[in-house]
Amino acid sequence: MPSFDIVNEVDAQKLDNAINVATKEFSNRFDFHGSKTTLELDKKTMVLTLVTEDEMRVKAVQDIIISRMMKQGLESGSLDFGKEVYASGNMIKKEIKVKQGIDKEYAKKIIKLIKDTGIKVQASIMDEQIRVTGKKLDDLQAVIAKVRAGGFDLPLQFTNFRN
Secondary structure, three states: OOEEEEEOOOOHHHHHHHHHHHHHHHHHOHHHOOOOOEEEEEOOOOEEEEEEOOHHHHHHHHHHHHHHHHHOOOOHHHEEEEEEEEOOOOOEEEEEEEOOOOOHHHHHHHHHHHHHHOOOEEEEEEOOEEEEEEOOHHHHHHHHHHHHOOOOOOOOEEEEEEO
């Protein structure tokens, strides 16, 4: 039976490349000369750590990160910009989490959308992904189109398409 998976994954290597290019970009910018701005990616926990002097630079670095992710083909909706935490003195430390996987509530919303379409497919939650199976490939492609048009703020990918 044909099937596919709905997932939310971020390619760690592309993200690392985007962060490295962003670091080079803000280190060469005129408005960052003399600043102690650092940006690091922890690949195990998938958390970006940004340390800089003021909120203007935080916003500028966020814009640089988003533009570099878009150029690498990554969706910026997978980043969770938390609140700033003031570190020592006048430094601002911000942790930006990279969202991976689909949590239960989003999965239930996606499955409800699939069932409301009336297309004869079965959708089931498997860990942090959704498996959709059906008898016809056309039905599965229609489900993909409906989910894409669903307006979810979580970036979704459709993988493991089997015939």
